[in-house]
């Protein structure tokens with residue numbers, strides 16, 4: 344099971360959000376992109392008061408494919424700094440089965456994609472590529488990612504889904 348890849352991709356997506364953020368009271372139920380169709384693979388589950396307002400998230404290819412590079416391109420506006428001690432809560436499920444539930448250190452993960460910590464308020468851009476191994480087991484995966492500041496304030500909430508192999512699409 345190459346869960347680490349799912350995890351890493353989720354974190355990359357999360358950081359795309361986190362590194363892209365200004366929260367306006369405008370809950371986004373889907374990602375609007377200036378240049379392409381909104382992706383069905385990623386939805387924003389942020390609350391209106393969350394610190395990051397996500398402007399767009401594009402992934403390529405969409406949907407993601409095993410054995411191929413996945414490029415994530417995201418932009419957002421952050422209303423407050425994301426501080427040392429911030430966390431990334433990750434929940435990966437296949438169907439109703441929990442594969443992975445983990446709390447990660449935001450700054451540790453940010454460093455892996457060359458993002459500074461604390462992440463300062465303002466416009467945030469992320470472009471990141473991860474290679475998805477061929478060995479990911481067939482299945483329908485859902486990923487929930489929540490980023491929170493140390494005081495518990497939520498930065499962003501993102502859901503991602505991907506189906507690999509023989510199981511039909513959602």
Ligand SMILES: *[C@@H]1O[C@H](CO)[C@@H](O)[C@H](O)[C@H]1NC(C)=O
Pocket residue numbers: 410411412474
């Ligand atoms: C993914 O990108 C890396 C770096 O550009 C490249 O070396 C690798 O061959 C690519 N993999 C695939 C499957 O295209």
